[in-house]
Amino acid sequence: EPEVTQTPSHQVTQMGQEVILRCVPISNHLYFYWYRQILGQKVEFLVSFYNNEISEKSEIFDDQFSVERPDGSNFTLKIRSTKLEDSAMYFCASKDSLPEAFFGQGTRLTVV
Amino acid sequence: AQSVTQLGSHVSVSEGALVLLRCNYSSSVPPYLFWYVQYPNQGLQLLLKYTSAATLVKGINGFEAEFKKSETSFHLTKPSAHMSDAAEYFCAVSLPAGGFKTIFGAGTRLFVKA
Numbered sequence: 001e002p003e004v005t006q007t008p009s010h011q012v013t014q015m016g017q018e019v020i021l022r023c024v025p026i027s028n029h030l031y032f033y034w035y036r037q038i039l040g041q042k043v044e045f046l047v048s049f050y051n052n053e054i055s056e057k058s059e060i061f062d063d064q065f066s067v068e069r070p071d072g073s074n075f076t077l078k079i080r081s082t083k084l085e086d087s088a089m090y091f092c093a094s095k096d097s098l099p100e101a102f103f104g105q106g107t108r109l110t111v112v
Numbered sequence: 113a114q115s116v117t118q119l120g121s122h123v124s125v126s127e128g129a130l131v132l133l134r135c136n137y138s139s140s141v142p143p144y145l146f147w148y149v150q151y152p153n154q155g156l157q158l159l160l161k162y163t164s165a166a167t168l169v170k171g172i173n174g175f176e177a178e179f180k181k182s183e184t185s186f187h188l189t190k191p192s193a194h195m196s197d198a199a200e201y202f203c204a205v206s207l208p209a210g211g212f213k214t215i216f217g218a219g220t221r222l223f224v225k226a
Contacts, residue, residue, distance in 0.1 A: 033213060043156070043202060043216040055211050091156065093214070099144040099163050099206055101214055105155035 002026045006092050006104035013082055013111055021077045021107045025094030032075045033093040033101060034067065036060065043091065049075065082111045114139045116205050116217035124223040131175075131190040133220045135203030138184065145186040146204040146214070147177055156202070162186060173197070198224045 005024040013019050025032055034046040047057040049067055064086075066078045075094070079086055089108050093101040119134040137143060145162040160171025167179040177188045186203060203217040 031212060035214070035216075042218045043204075043214075045213050045215065048211050048213050050211070056213060095212060099212060100146070100158070100161055101206070101212065103148075103156045103158075108153075 002102075004092055004094055004102050004104035006090075006107050008107060009105065010108045011110070013109070015084060015111055016081050019079050019082055019109065021079075021090050021092075021109070023075045023077070023092030023094075023104055024073055025075055025092065026096075026102055027073070029094035029096050029102075031055075031095045031101070032067075032069070033095075034077045035091040035093065035103075037089040037091065037106075038085075039088070046077075046090075079109075082109075084111050087111045114143060114205050114207050114215055116203050116215055118201075118203050118217035118220050120220055121218065122221050122223065124225060125193045126225045127195055128192050131188070131193045131197065131222065133188040133201050133203075133222065135177075135186045135188065135217060136184050137186060137203075137205050139205065139207060141207065142179075142181060143205040143207045144212075145177075145179060146206070147171065147175070147186075147188050148202045148204060148216075149173075150200045150202065150219075152199075159188070159201075193222075193224045195224050195226065198222055 032049040037043045047061045048055045089106045091106045092104045095101040115138045117136045147159040148156045160169045162179045170176045206214045
């Protein structure tokens, strides 16, 4: 069964460093999303991406964040200068024309 | 704006007892509704979904949920709890007007006592 793949599963980075979280969505999907879950809290929407551009972003998604689809298969989330409060689980999701989005297993980011 | 409210951040049941996790949504039009389960340090697993077909939806692991438009509810039930059901459960909603982004409730942690 096709699935969304995220790498790495865990990443530890120093405060102020740039990180790139990678996602390989399901191949025929057109809509892509990033979500964040701070430990013990709910899953929050960050950004949606369609037709090679951001279609919507939340207030969390400030200038420190960017997304890119550098080729036909990858979808990345970049955090330019990480802060301690960026520590969280980050989920990528993708969907086709149907309502259901498929989620990856997440990348746990720890900023120290 | 669409939103999801899960009543009860923690629910505790005995093994073999009925599981009932409550979810109410707020939306001007009937949304698509989902229940996800998250085991410790793991990702999100889809339990079941409502996408405007049958109002009673059956999912994996014996769970089911009923969409009640009059009550704007989508409660999750399981007749008999198992120890392995202990996890965090998230109700979620998505709408075409929202670009189908998924909005999650705050989650309910289910404890199962032996």
